[in-house]
Amino acid sequence: MTDAAARYISTRGDTTPTDFADALLRGMAPDGGLYMPSAWPTLPAGATTPGQSYVEIAKAAMAPYIGDALPEGALDRALQKLVAGFDDPAVTPLVQLADDLWMLELWHGPTAAFKDLAMQLAAALSEEALAASGERLTLVTATSGDTGAAAVNAFANTAGIDLIVLHPLDRVSAVQRRQMTTVEADNVLNLAIRGDFDDCQRLVKGLLSEESLRERGRFSSVNSINWARLAGQIPYYVSAAMQLQAAGESRAPTFVVPTGNFGDAFAGIAARKMGLPVAGFVAAVNQNDALARAINDGLYARRAAVETASVSMDVQAPSNFERLVFEASGRDPAATRAVFEAFARDGQTSLPADLLVALRAEVSAVSVDEATTRAEIGHAYETWGKVVCPHTAVALSAARRQLNGSGPVVALSTAHAAKFGKDVVPVVGFDPDPPHVIRALGDRPERLTVIEATPEAALDAVRGFRS
Numbered sequence: 229m230t231d232a233a234a235r236y237i238s239t240r241g242d243t244t245p246t247d248f249a250d251a252l253l254r255g256m257a258p259d260g261g262l263y264m265p266s267a268w269p270t271l272p273a274g275a276t277t278p279g280q281s282y283v284e285i286a287k288a289a290m291a292p293y294i295g296d297a298l299p300e301g302a303l304d305r306a307l308q309k310l311v312a313g314f315d316d317p318a319v320t321p322l323v324q325l326a327d328d329l330w331m332l333e334l335w336h337g338p339t340a341a342f343k344d345l346a347m348q349l350a351a352a353l354s355e356e357a358l359a360a361s362g363e364r365l366t367l368v369t370a371t372s373g374d375t376g377a378a379a380v381n382a383f384a385n386t387a388g389i390d391l392i393v394l395h396p397l398d399r400v401s402a403v404q405r406r407q408m409t410t411v412e413a414d415n416v417l418n419l420a421i422r423g424d425f426d427d428c429q430r431l432v433k434g435l436l437s438e439e440s441l442r443e444r445g446r447f448s449s450v451n452s453i454n455w456a457r458l459a460g461q462i463p464y465y466v467s468a469a470m471q472l473q474a475a476g477e478s479r480a481p482t483f484v485v486p487t488g489n490f491g492d493a494f495a496g497i498a499a500r501k502m503g504l505p506v507a508g509f510v511a512a513v514n515q516n517d518a519l520a521r522a523i524n525d526g527l528y529a530r531r532a533a534v535e536t537a538s539v540s541m542d543v544q545a546p547s548n549f550e551r552l553v554f555e556a557s558g559r560d561p562a563a564t565r566a567v568f569e570a571f572a573r574d575g576q577t578s579l580p581a582d583l584l585v586a587l588r589a590e591v592s593a594v595s596v597d598e599a600t601t602r603a604e605i606g607h608a609y610e611t612w613g614k615v616v617c618p619h620t621a622v623a624l625s626a627a628r629r630q631l632n633g634s635g636p637v638v639a640l641s642t643a644h645a646a647k648f649g650k651d652v653v654p655v656v657g658f659d660p661d662p663p664h665v666i667r668a669l670g671d672r673p674e675r676l677t678v679i680e681a682t683p684e685a686a687l688d689a690v691r692g693f694r695s
């Protein structure tokens with residue numbers, strides 16, 4: 229019998245429980261909710277034995293979520309492929325910046341952003357899941373820059389899988405856009421949407437519930453609405469804790485996570501649910517602060533996203549907030565449904581007082597403005613000689629406010645600064661040295677199609693692609 233951690237239920241409570249492979253190939257639950265493991269597994273000893281490699285940690289941490297849903301050895305093969313694409317032996321090295329202040333570098337992979345860690349696995353595991361059934365898979369994915377780049381890299385030219393990426397027109401960095409649009413792959417379609425990331429994510433969710441598209445075969449998403457994306461982000465929290473221990477630090481860390489769609493932060497919360505000792509989580513958002521206002525003021529309200537230097541976090545309706553509400557409500561699907569149906573219908577909803585207390589026990593949230601982000605890029609360079617991207621700067625600014633001598637604070641560094649030259653160069657005064665994966669982009673021509681942010685336009689584009 230499959231363990232509870234490998235059975236997936238919906239946050240909205242109206243879906244037949246299913247296994248990892250099906251949750252992976254569906255992306256979202258049919259009732260409009262998000263898949264969650266029906267119970268949290270305990271972190272196996274293999275993940276926390278000193279001296280383990282990233283592959284060993286990830287295998288132990290992820291296997292309970294997969295159970296027997298994939299062919300024998302699928303996770304091993306996926307992990308070997310993942311680490312082969314990283315340019316650091318630690319995969320996600322932890323760097324000390326000052327007393328109690330650490331930075332977890334998550335950008336040593338093929339698109340120089342943290343998304344590679346789960347996306348490369350999602351691609352390999354999707355292929356394994358499809359090999360057994362021989363089905364065809366179409367993926368639709370919304371991006372504010374990094375997810376799309378990682379998805380294109382991971383899925384380009386994969387037999388049996390088509391990938392359609394929706395990014396907000398002119399609202400991703402030039403490098404992010406070129407990582408998506410210069411790849412020569414007939415199975416990839418780039419759609420530039422006249423709107424913001426939240427429009428892209430809304431269109432993706434609409435497409436996933438569009439029955440007429442089922443003719444194409446399986447239809448899913450590789451946004452962090454897909455549980456497999458979160459499962460692939462849990463191991464680096466465990467790895468960071470192990471690296472701290474190896475450095476002689478025995479106190480539990482506080483993780484500061486630069487936050488957009490809240491998938492990364494929720495993966496950390498999942499690691500803690502599995503038993504990883506963590507003192508706290510801080511979600512650091514930019515001026516798009518819907519999540520911070522919800523947690524700090526109790527009002528979850530939709531506003532148009534503003535453009536910031538940390539473009540990948542220009543999100544005002546963070547999808548994984550639904551998973552947090554589900555968990556904080558004691559896994560109550562009716563309470564979760566009430567919050568997100570009201571938000572969808574009215575554009576805002578007040579969170580009940582008891583829910584708010586439980587949310588704050590899981591995570592705190594701070595918003596960092598643009599001037600502070602710029603100042604933090606300068607501070608990181610002047611103080612530690614580190615050229616950091618704007619997202620990392622948001623995290624570092626929030627992390628430095630957490631330092632109170634009570635334990636280590638780990639800021640997640642989510643992307644290489646060279647992806648965001650427009651905002652980094654004016655502060656540090658030079659072009660950050662790009663890793664070879666960015667240099668290799670060269671000046672190849674770009675391929676993208678511009679469409680309006682309407683369900684009809686999105687549906688037409690998808691129907692017209694390789695059907």
Ligand SMILES: N[C@@H](CCOP(=O)(O)O)C(=O)O
Binds near residue numbers: 451491
């Ligand atoms: N920050 C993201 C937005 C989508 O996030 P995801 O984790 O749900 O894929 C991006 O860079 O696209």
